[in-house]
Each structure stands twice: as C-alpha cells, then as structure tokens.
Amino acid sequence: MIFRLFCHGTSHARGSSGACWACYRPERTLVIVKAHTRQDANLDFTVAPKAFLSLPLGSVYPAGWLHDQLAVQTNGLAGHEHDFYDYVSKTDWTGGTSFYSSLEEAGSYWFNGMVPNGILMKDATIMAQTQAFLDYVISHQDSTGWLGPEVGTNKPRYLWGRYPFFLGAMQMVEYDPSQTTKVVNAFNKFISLANTMLHAGQGLEDWTRTRWEDFVIMLQWMYDNNYSPGNETLLIDTMHQLKYTGDPWELVFEQQYFPTGPVENTPNPFNLPLTWHGVNLAEGMKALPATYRFTHNQSADLGRISSGWDLLFQYHGRPSGIYGADEYLAGQGAVRGTELCLVVETMFSGSYLYQVSGDPKYADRVERIAYNALPATLTGNMWSRQYLQQQNQIAAQNMNPNPFPLDGPYSNVFGLEPNYPCCTVNHPQGWPKFITNSFVVSPDRSSLVHLYLGPYNVKTTLAGGNVVSVNVNTMYPFSDTLTTTINAQKPFVYKVRVPSWTVGGTISVNGGAAKAVAPVNGLHSVKVAAGKTTIVLDLPAEVTIEQRPNSSIAIHRGVLNYAFDIPRNQTILAQNAQQPMAVDLQFEATAPWAYAIDPTKLTFHNTLPASGSLPSPVFDSGLSPLTITAVACPIDWPIAGSTFAAPPPVKPSCTGTAQNITLSPLGTTKLRISEFPTFTLS
Known part of the structure; x- marks a missing residue:
C-alpha cells in the first residue's frame, strides 16, 4: 500500500509504515555515534542565562510602513489560507472530525506564524482561528500525554511535527497569561511521555533527529518560567536525550567537514545528508x-x-543576506536557488543566536535578510510566493532546462504551492517574528534594546516596576533617520543597535547637539531620564561593492542590496478554484537585461515623499524611493536554454553604447540581475 502525505518539508510517497521513503535513512555511522555520546557523569542540571531576553508577544507592535507590510501579508495569502487552502482548511476544530494532519507539519507551521500575525494586527478572525486550533489540539491530548493526529490511529508517533506548535502555543501564553495553566499542563504531560520515548529510542526519524533544537527551546522556556516546579531534572534530562539522539550539529559545523560548494555530488561525511538540507541547517x-x-x-x-555561521555565508552566502540551498547547499552560483522556508527559519535562528550570545553579526544579517531576501521571493501583494529565489533571475516559469539539481523545474514560479507546499504555511512567521524580536531587554531588565531598526510602538515594564513606552518614527531602511520618543516612569538605559555598515552616524538627545555614535558590541547607550526623552539617530551609509564569483560584483547601500529590475510581462498559469487571488504566475523579461556596469559610476538617489509616508506595498516594482543610477553597457551574456542566465561573463566587451540603468532595492524586484559583470568606461 502506498499513499501520499504532507511529509516534513517534502511531499513523498510513503509506505504502509508511514516512513518517508525519500527522507528516511536509518544509517548512523559509528564514528558519529561515538563522537556524539553523552557523558552522564558530567551532566550539569542547570540552564545558563541568555545575553538578552525577548519581550512577550504583544509588547512590540509595528508602526508606519512596517505595519502596512504586515497588513499586506494579512490581506494576502497568509491571512486567507484558513479559508480555502487544503492543508489548513480541512479541519473542523469545533469538535467534529479532523481531516487534516494538523501536527505532522502543515498545521504546526501555520499556527506558529499566524499566532503573532493575528495578534500584531489585532485581527479578530485570525485570533479566533488560532485559538480554536490551540483548544482543539489540547482537548484531544490522549491519556499518555501524546499530542497530535496519531491519537486513536496506528500511525507511528514521530516527535518533530509538534515542535512548531509548541512555539506558537508559547507565544499565545506570553500574550494571554490566562491560558498558561492549560498549555503548561499539556506540555508537562507531553514532556514526561517524550522523555520515556527518547530513552527507549522511540519517536525518532530523520526530521526529528535534525530539528531537535526546537523542542529544547520549549523545554528551556518551561525551565526559565518555572512552569515545571520540581521537575527541572526531567526537563534537562530531556534536553540531553534530544541532543544525543539527534544529529551532531557541532560536527556538521566543524570546518574540516563543512562543504565549500554545491553538495549534490558530494558524499556527506557522516552519512547524514539531511544535515546539508537548507531548511534543516536554518533550523539547526x-x-x-x-x-x-x-x-x-x-x-x-x-x-x-x-565559526560555522561564518563558513556557511562564506561559501554559500548571497548578497541578499541569505545563503543558497535549492533543497541542499548550493554554493554561490547566482542562479542557484534559496528556499523561502530557509529564509524565515534563518531569521528566527539568527534572532535566537543574538539573544543567547549577544554577537551583533547575527542581528546585522537578520535585518539584511528581512529587508532583501524575504520580500524578493513574494509578489508585492503577497498572494503568490516562490519555492526558490535566485540572485540573477531572468524568468520565473517552468524551467527547461532546470538549474536546480534537486528541486523541480516549477520551483521559481510565483504561486500557491510551487514545488512543495511547506513554504505556503511556513512563510508567514517571517515578518511577525522579525517584529517581535526587534526589541530585547537585558537579563536584569534594566535596559531596553532596539535591535532591528524600523518603525515600532513598544510598551513594557522594566526592573523596579518602570513602565516604559517607546515610539520609533522612521522610514528606515528607506531613510537613514530614526526619531524615537520614550516615556518612562524612572530612569533607565536605552540601547540602540548601530549597524556595521553605518558611516558617520550621529545621535541627538532632547534637541542637543548631534554627537558621533559610539557603539559597544554594536549597541549605542543613552541614559534616559524619567519623563519624556526624544532621540534623533542618523545612520548614513555609503554605496559599497561586494566581490562575487566570476569577477562579478553586487551593489549595496546600507542594509539594502540593489538590483536591475527587469521589465516583465505576466501570465496566469493556474488559479485556485475557491480563491481567485491565489494564482500561479509566470514572469518573462520584456527588455534587455545583459549589462555590465562600471563600479566607479554609481550614484545614489533618495526621493522620499514629502508626505512622510511610503507607497503600499513598498516592496514592489518601481515603488521604492531609493535607487542607484549605474553606467552600464550591453554585452553578450549567454543563457542556458531560455530560462536562466549563465554565470556572469568575465571581462566582457561592450556590444553597444554606454547608458544609464536604474538599480532598485532587491526586495522590490521579481526578475532581476544583482550580480553584474564589470567594464571600465573609457
């Protein structure tokens, strides 16, 4: 018997056992098991503090253009999936029969993203949907403590599909503490069962082995909040069990084993190929x-x-801030793909890395990904998304030949579920979690930190009952200036991240003279008095050049990567029968795109509107107020088949007269060239 299920990041045939034939690999080499074996005698049953603490969901709300961007997402595919999309809409959560594999992957992903989306937009419909999902799952927990659709069935019980649900439920408790008891009780029952299963070697398959860290984060949330009093040893033992039955990330990120190019023809040294899977790396x-x-x-x-983070971006990084993995690690080629799930999971992991370590390089990259790679892979109205985006993308269509060795030729079409459906249900976490992680506090809660720059409204209580509200008025990253108004009951230290690309940044407090910013570990500190304080922060940047493969270059100014926005036409390939806005779109170039540019002839333009507002949706063709004029000349640049560009030619000759072309922020482009050959204007 063979049947198909939505299977942990793929849609594969399954056998009667329920194991994914194309995913499951039981081989575990002895060298890895030995290197990864826990030493019980050395266990430390305490949990180290983080460098910074996140704020509860509902403390930080988007304002200005960022609020509009989340509204576009809410009015687009993400906000309407529950109405029509099979993987989300096939459940009667009010007490009837569940037809939908709610905790195998799709429901968990959707819930994890839509909980903060609904709350940040104060959308009553979405909040009711996520509440119904939470209540249904908890009310159907069985007597053993198991949560999931396997209740009452003979399907194998694998742990991983529950993990994104845990993350969503944690956010609901943070926002609404009245739900703490039912969620925590359900978690404690499940933890006890899971610990027993792990000791017995049960509940494991390859996706659980690669993504064990999300369960650890839930366990640490329980520990940090004292939600399992008297059971701290059980919590930490379960953390150890997850690590030592899981894949060995400390070895995967070791330099001697880390791949320096595409891996489709490279044997995995651990016989654990899923550790080189792009989304697994992002979560791992x-x-x-x-x-x-x-x-x-x-x-x-x-x-x-x-060091592993640095290796990943050194050998597979993209100018958009993300890394290449068209299913598996793909090197630096400009037409190799990056999966949308990978984008949002890397953003979340980078936020967690910053909160644990305090290293500003993680925050710099998350902000770059959010303002480039994330919007680049969605249509402006967010009704269609890609599975894979490309840095040089001259067409979005069914690709023949196909540049993606391990993904299908439909992967870069903008649609409802091109290639695999996982990104449809998982991508909505990107913007909401970026927003909720944009402010953090010091462990003693004496300092508030503005981490990801943009427009926000914040209200929180710091140490000593100090109620603080913050309004950040800015069009950043479409402007260099942020005006922050703080109201505090008591004095405290306010910190703001100064990005590494800032040149000549200044800060003014309460109308005083502007002074040079002086960040320490990426953060500039301001001693805020009780009452009202106004801070004006100016963070200018220069146009910079990044060297890319084949002697090509990428263009940046500040956080934004710039690209040539190729004029295009649009063809509807498919339309959902229930929701006509959910369409698959083919884009084809309608103008030349084969240009070399002179890297010494770049001029930045800022045409911010006098109204102080940005167009909506700002991440769409022609709507950005920021552009760069480049001097370019047409060149011979081969294409592969008719659907993707060959690598940028080295030292090309001009085939026509030099001319000006306009470069736009990469996130606004849907067809693009962002890695350019160069020439010198004589």
Missing part, C-alpha cells in the same frame, strides 16, 4: 546555542556555531 543553527545553555560549554557550542 539554533541547536548549538540551545546546547550551550545546558552544557555551559562556550567554546564547543557558541564558538562552533559562530
């Missing part, structure tokens, strides 16, 4: 900081992920 980057909290081994855990 939380594993070592989570491990550090219960091993207290700073060098082996925080040090290893820090």
